[in-house]
Amino acid sequence: MIVVTRLNRTRFAVNPDLIERIHESPDTTLVMVDGATFIVLEPMQEVIDRITGYRSRVLAAASDMRRSGDVAGVIG
Template sequence: MIRLTRFNESVFVLNAELIQTIEETPDTVITLVNGQKILVLEDSQKVIEKVVEYKRNIFTSHSLGEFSKEKEV
C-alpha cells in the first residue's frame, strides 16, 4: 500500500498492486487494472519511488522471514 494525495489535498492509501499505468498529462493520472482513474498531486517519478519502496519492503520482509524459519529448524 502506498500513501498518495488527491488534488483536493486529501490523503489516501492505494494498493500498489492495482496500478496498471501512470501518466503525466501534465497532471499525474493513475489508471488501475479495473479501469478506474485517479488524479494525484505526486509526479509519476514520486509514485514510482513509492511503489518500488513498497515492493522492496515486501520482498525484504519475505526473504528475512524465510531465512528466520530455516534458522529455527
C-alpha cells in the first residue's frame, strides 16, 4: 500500500496494483481499475516514486524470504 493525501488533507492508503492510470492536469488524479477516481495532493512523479518504492520493498522482502529458506512465505 502507498499513502497519499486527498485535497482536504486527509491521508489514505491505496493498493498501487489497482491503479490503472495517473493524470496530472493540474491536480493529480488516480484512476483505479474499477473506475473509481481519487484526486490527491502529491504530484504525479511522487506517486510514481512511491509505487516504485513499494514494489522494490515487496521484491526485497521476497528475496529475503527465499534466502532464509522461507519459500512457503513467498509462494503461498
